[in-house]
Amino acid sequence: MSTKRGANDPERRNRIIDAALEVIVEEGVHQTTHRRIAARAGVPLGSLTYYFESLSEILEEAFVHLSGRMAAEYSAALVAARTRDEACEAVVDLICGGSYADEGGVRALFEMYSYGNYNTRVHDLCRDWLFASRHSLGRHFSEPTARALDALIEGWPMHQAWERAAVDRSLVRAVVGAIVERLEGREATA
Template sequence: MAAARARRHDPERRQRIVDAALRVVGARGIAGLSHRTVAAEADVPLGSTTYHFASLDELLVAALRQANEGFGRELRESAALAAPGADLASALARLMGEWIGGERTGVELEYELYLAALRRPALRPVAAEWTAAVTETLARHTDLVTARALVALMDGICLQALLTGAEYDEAYARDMLGRLLVARSETAADR
């Protein structure tokens, strides 16, 4: 009996597959994603992609979770937000500017995966996780309702810039975020 071929242990293979999926979606869009294109990009056998991710939705869930780390991490680690008495509108507008003004392909990729949840129900919980995490971070600086409104406004401003190709306008973002925060303060004062 021939000796069984030893299986090569590759603990980083799953991560390489997720990274490859992000590169494929970044270059070709979600329509260009397949187990075959990811396997080729990751330089792994096709069976490896299906072993780690039985469906493309499973692979997209892992990719979306990883992509979501960008802006959420920036918020959590922001020294400007952590400072006592921080100007929340200015800090958020600046963070958004750094994020959207940086490597735009990554931002577009995050939104493409995020918006894919419209047609792929398996992605909806991950999109909701991102929204909840960012809302929770912002709720430390304001109330929960206002934090949810801030997330919606920030998403809208970023999407408009991405979809129109316009430059991000930090002063506009700061003004709009400030208006929302002032309205919240005025409502709280009226109670």
Template sequence: MARRYDPERRTRIMDAALAVIASDGIAGLSHRTVAAEADVPLGSTTYHFASLDELLVAALRRCNENFVQALRASGLFAEERGGERGAAEADLAGELTRLLDQWFAGERGAIELEYELYLAALRRPALRPVAAEWTEEAVALLSRRTDPETARALVALMDGVCLQVLLTGGTFDASYTRVMLERIVAGGDA
């Protein structure tokens, strides 16, 4: 019997893993649940991903890519802002606040999924380098608008705000977030 050519199967398996995690959490993830979700034979999941950690690494990397695409699409980096740091930092806090506000105005499932995978690195060492990649990508993008130390502090604050909103079930406080982001941006000028 000839093997069916399916170049998108690996991607479908990763997407299925994300769907399983979104609905049942990481605890619900298994090769069997992913195979059922992707509508592929069980052997396909183990062929493409020998272990669940390998599958989680691929899923987290996919989330990272989606996040970086969202940052790039946000307009924060769309135009050259000139050589002066002040021009590049102009209303950076406001733009980041609007971006977070848009994320929280939509379905929280995507944000929860990303953070569940991100925080899984606490217990799964294989995920730690990929979680670090997410931070480094975000810092690199924000460093186009400010210095690297300020960019790192902005990422840390945004992470903290997102986690607090998600964990408490609260609402995103845009005015408070903007003030805190402005303080970090202003501190980078000192």
């Protein structure tokens, strides 16, 4: 079965967005160019200007795609939890790895947050991502606890990326438990 990649390729726009995100993760936003994206996507350079008005628009769409995918993973982990203990374990899983907090995902988030300082659309996307994360946590936790856990979920993988050390899952579990117990009450983690 062959993939249609000619002028009428309906997936070309999506391939460009996926390629842009790959280049962002490997090279950083500051090194992402039309040429690098086109080469990665396997499309003519002119295709980028056909689908997008500017490099900024491509970067924005790449971050929209990233935040949508990560928000879905984040939400799915918490929707699957039926009890508060399962929700705590889901938080530990989000922090300790898997597809959500893998090295590429964390690098992509670094780039999105940084670019959001200079691009209004991505800034708003980062803010919306923050609210979506808290909403997902709000299924099981009060607003103050959701805020604290969200900061932990975002921050711990970033520390791990800089330290390049394995996450101590038992320490993460203890910290999550302490936050929930302190903010939700002792019966919350029983």
